[in-house]
Amino acid sequence: MPGADPNEQHQPTNPLVTAMLTDLYQITMTYAHWKNGKHNEPAVFELFFRKNPFHGEFTIFCGMDECMKFIQSYKFTEDDIAYLKTTPSLQNCEDEFFEYLQSFDPVTQLEVFHQKEGSVVFPRIPLLIIEGPLGLGQLMETTLLNLVNYPSLIATNAARMVIRANGKSCVEFGLRRAQGPDGAMSASKYSYIGGFTATSNVHAGKVFGIPISGTHAHAFVQSYTSLDEVATTQLLNTKTNEMELLLPKVLALRSTKTTNDGELAAFIAYAAAFPKTFLCLIDTYDTIHSGLPNFLYVAQVLEEMGYKPIGIRLDSGDLNALSLECAKVFNTKNYEIVASNDINEASLNKLASSSAITIYGIGTNLVTCQAQPALGCVYKLVECNQKPRIKISQEIVKVTIPGRKRAYRLFVGNDKMTMDYMTFASDDVPQINQALICRNPFHSTERYSITPTKVVPLHQKLDYSFANIKETREYTKSQLKELSSDVTAYENPTSYPIMVSQSLYDYLYEIWEREAPIPEMK
Numbered sequence: 001m002p003g004a005d006p007n008e009q010h011q012p013t014n015p016l017v018t019a020m021l022t023d024l025y026q027i028t029m030t031y032a033h034w035k036n037g038k039h040n041e042p043a044v045f046e047l048f049f050r051k052n053p054f055h056g057e058f059t060i061f062c063g064m065d066e067c068m069k070f071i072q073s074y075k076f077t078e079d080d081i082a083y084l085k086t087t088p089s090l091q092n093c094e095d096e097f098f099e100y101l102q103s104f105d106p107v108t109q110l111e112v113f114h115q116k117e118g119s120v121v122f123p124r125i126p127l128l129i130i131e132g133p134l135g136l137g138q139l140m141e142t143t144l145l146n147l148v149n150y151p152s153l154i155a156t157n158a159a160r161m162v163i164r165a166n167g168k169s170c171v172e173f174g175l176r177r178a179q180g181p182d183g184a185m186s187a188s189k190y191s192y193i194g195g196f197t198a199t200s201n202v203h204a205g206k207v208f209g210i211p212i213s214g215t216h217a218h219a220f221v222q223s224y225t226s227l228d229e230v231a232t233t234q235l236l237n238t239k240t241n242e243m244e245l246l247l248p249k250v251l252a253l254r255s256t257k258t259t260n261d262g263e264l265a266a267f268i269a270y271a272a273a274f275p276k277t278f279l280c281l282i283d284t285y286d287t288i289h290s291g292l293p294n295f296l297y298v299a300q301v302l303e304e305m306g307y308k309p310i311g312i313r314l315d316s317g318d319l320n321a322l323s324l325e326c327a328k329v330f331n332t333k334n335y336e337i338v339a340s341n342d343i344n345e346a347s348l349n350k351l352a353s354s355s356a357i358t359i360y361g362i363g364t365n366l367v368t369c370q371a372q373p374a375l376g377c378v379y380k381l382v383e384c385n386q387k388p389r390i391k392i393s394q395e396i397v398k399v400t401i402p403g404r405k406r407a408y409r410l411f412v413g414n415d416k417m418t419m420d421y422m423t424f425a426s427d428d429v430p431q432i433n434q435a436l437i438c439r440n441p442f443h444s445t446e447r448y449s450i451t452p453t454k455v456v457p458l459h460q461k462l463d464y465s466f467a468n469i470k471e472t473r474e475y476t477k478s479q480l481k482e483l484s485s486d487v488t489a490y491e492n493p494t495s496y497p498i499m500v501s502q503s504l505y506d507y508l509y510e511i512w513e514r515e516a517p518i519p520e521m522k
Contacts, residue, residue, distance in 0.1 A: 010466065012069040013207070014182050019076045019104075020083075022142040027101075028089055030135045034097050039135030044383035044404045046126040047144055050397050053156055053372045054345070057493040058483060060159050060476055061127050062190045063151035064117040067144055068464055071106045104136055112462035113406075118155075118193055118476035119458070120483055122498050124441075125407045125420050127152075127377070129459060134384060141379040150183070151190045153375040157345075157366055158194025159480060163488050164348035169359045171213050172199040173340060174367030187367035193473050195480075196362075208469055215277075215313065216270060221284040224265040227251075233272045238306030246272060249301045259290040267298045275302055279310040279338065287314065287322055292329060299335070311336030313361070319343075320355040327356035345371065349490050390511050396442050401500065402511050410436075411454035416484050419450065419497035420458065424504055430455045438499035441508055448499070 012018075033039040052059050076084075081098045084090050110132035115121055127148060130137050162170050172191045178184035188204030198213035199205060205212035224230075227247060234243045246268050254264075263285055271278050278299065282291025292312070299309040312335065314322050319339045326337055339351070340361035351357055364370065380400045381389050388402035404425040412418045421430060421438055430436055432455055440446035467475075486494035500508070 010069045010464075011073055012066055013185070014066075016182075017066065017070055017143065017147070018080075019074050019139070019143075020080050021146070022139065024087075024089060026139050026142055027084070030101075030138055031090070031093055031097055033135045033138070034100055039100070039133060041134045041385045042383075043132065043134040043137045043381060043385075045130040045137050045141070045379055046382050046400075046405070047128040047130070047148060047377055047379045048124055048126045049152075049375055049377045050123050051376065052123060053153055053369075053375055054160055056156070056160060057487045057495055058156070059121050059123075059152060059375070060155035060194055060479075061115050061119045061121040061148075061152050062117060062155040062193055063148040064114055064128075065466055066147045066151070067114075067128065068462065068466070070143055070147060071110065071112065071140075071462075072464065074104060074106045076101045076104075100135075104139075106132075106136060106140075107464070109133060109136055110140075113459040114462055115458050116460065116475065117467060118472040118479065120417070120476075120479040121152075122420055122496055124401065124498055125422060125458065126405065129405075131404070145377050145379055149375045149377045151186055152377070153369050153372070154187050154190040154367070155194040155476070156375075157369050157371070158191035158196050159476065160488075161345055161348055161360075161362060161366065162195035163480070164345055164352055164490060165360055166352040168352065168357065169197045170195070171338075171359060171361050172196045172201070172366060173361045173363035175199075175201045175363075177364040178367040183367065189469070191366055192469065193476055195473070195477065196366075200361075210469070215274075215279045216266075216281060218281060218284045218315075220270070221263050221266040221281065224269065225262040227261050227265050227268075230265045230268040230272075233268055235272050235275055235305060239304075244305070246298075246301060249304070250297050253297045253300055256293070259294045260285045263290055264294045264297065267294050271298050271302055275305075275307045277310055278302055278307070279313060279336065281313045281315060283314055283316045283322075287317060288325055292326055296329070299333075309335065311338065311358075313338040313340065314357075315340050317341075319347075319357065320351055323351075323356040345490070388507065388511060390508075390515055392512060392516050399442070399512070401441055401504065401508055403504065403507065405504070407458040409456040409458055410450060410452040411456070412450060413453055415482060417482050417496070418452070419499055421450075421499050421501070422504060423501040424507075427501055427503060429457070437502045438497075439502060439505040440498075441500045441505055448497075 110130055113129040115127050130140055172188055174187050175184045178187050185204055188199040188201040189208050192210045198211040200214045202212055204210055230247055233246050235246055237244045250268060267280050280295045282295050295312055302309050323337050336358045337356055338359040338361055339357040343360055343362045344365035382402055383404050390402040391400040393399050405422050406425045407420055407422045408430050410418050410421050432452055435449050435451045438448045438450055487496050
């Protein structure tokens with residue numbers, strides 16, 4: 001809730017997230033700053049990314065909750081210091097430096113500004129702004145990047161898949177294929193924020209309050225070989241309120257004996273265990289000639305006994321053709337058709353427009369982000385000692401925009417985002433119905449006059465309030481609704497404008513010329 005007490009400690013979800021989860025050079029740089037008396041100089045760092053992932057034109061910002069927990073709990077323990085003193089790089093550092101490391105209180109020493117968790121975000125607009133002492137600000141870099149990169153990538157991947165699914169539910173099935181337990185938990189959490197409806201990960205359900213979903217695997221079907229194994233299996237008939245044998249009822253409906261007996265027995269056993277949530281994996285032996293009719297025999301018996309079967313799952317073969325064939329057989333039955341089997345954004349884009357699939361189970365291509373394994377967030381110094389700083393590169397994409405800044409989202413005439421607009425923090429806040437000159441910072445001919453009808457500040461000061469995951473998920477959904485379908489398109493998406501104020505544009509080129517060496521012509 002807003003205005004939360006920053007002294008109320010929230011520990012990171014992963015206990016590995018401590019002050020020691022950093023690159024060595026963060027500590028060696030901080031020592032050099034301390035040695036030279038620069039460690040307490042006021043500095044401003046920005047965390048941002050340079051390019052949207054997955055060949056797209058938008059990103060979902062996630063991981064802010066874990067960044068807050070990290071900042072709140074940040075400290076070097078006695079054990080940490082004892083280890084650092086043994087390392088070759090730091091063993092000759094003065095004891096006073098290690099006392100300095102243990103003196104940090106980031107909650108009071110840093111001012112943090114950030115975009116809201118779950119926001120639609122764009123390149124170069126800072127996700128986090130860290131203002132405070134140079135040494136402490138530098139030490140934040142690696143861990144904050146780690147806590148933002150993967151969550152934002154997963155949430156974006158999930159959001160893109162949900163858009164391709166065109167209104168059909170997507171469920172995360174990636175636990176077994178994720179990069180370790182932390183990757184699995186993060187994937188479950190942030191894919192839910194990105195729009196997935198549930199996860200198969202039971203622990204994620206417990207920790208984060210995400211709905212869990214799942215039925216059975218091929219192994220369950222394979223474990224049954226004979227109808228004799230369910231000869232005595234009973235179920236309560238809700239219409240007669242009596243326990244009744246299932247097998248005779250199923251056999252009375254079985255019109256052919258060519259379906260697999262073991263599979264039919266497995267379905268009967270599963271129906272007896274979960275009559276209210278009966279959903280069967282039907283491709284163990286033959287989807288159309290065995291799995292489908294066996295499901296229907298058992299489903300009809302359940303309906304006769306007062307239950308409502310859920311549907312089927314397809315996990316192999318031509319998912320499009322099989323789903324259409326199953327839907328044709330179901331006729332007016334409103335059964336769900338769940339599909340899994342290495343589904344990715346490209347296959348979703350095709351299946352959503354032509355298949356009869358109603359729910360998608362997505363694992364590997366979601367949690368591993370096979371289409372792009374990293375987002376590429378960076379953490380850059382933009383001001384030190386009240387002086388704007390710039391990073392210059394022959395690669396224009398790596399040139400930074402100097403100075404302490406704030407950003408605003410501008411709308412013109414409707415409820416769709418028009419552009420993001422960045423200014424110096426000291427500049428006037430854009431006003432509704434007042435014209436602005438906007439410049440593309442790296443294309444001098446691209447400039448516009450815009451008169452916004454709505455202005456939304458993008459950066460808020462960190463107050464250590466923690467949103468409920470369901471609230472964040474709804475916020476992401478509302479953000480995506482404000483984004484033009486041209487920007488979220490799968491093929492040839494329209495680039496979203498990122499512009500700067502005239503004063504920021506002018507200063508960028510002034511400091512660029514001042515700092516860049518002029519080579520001598522020979």
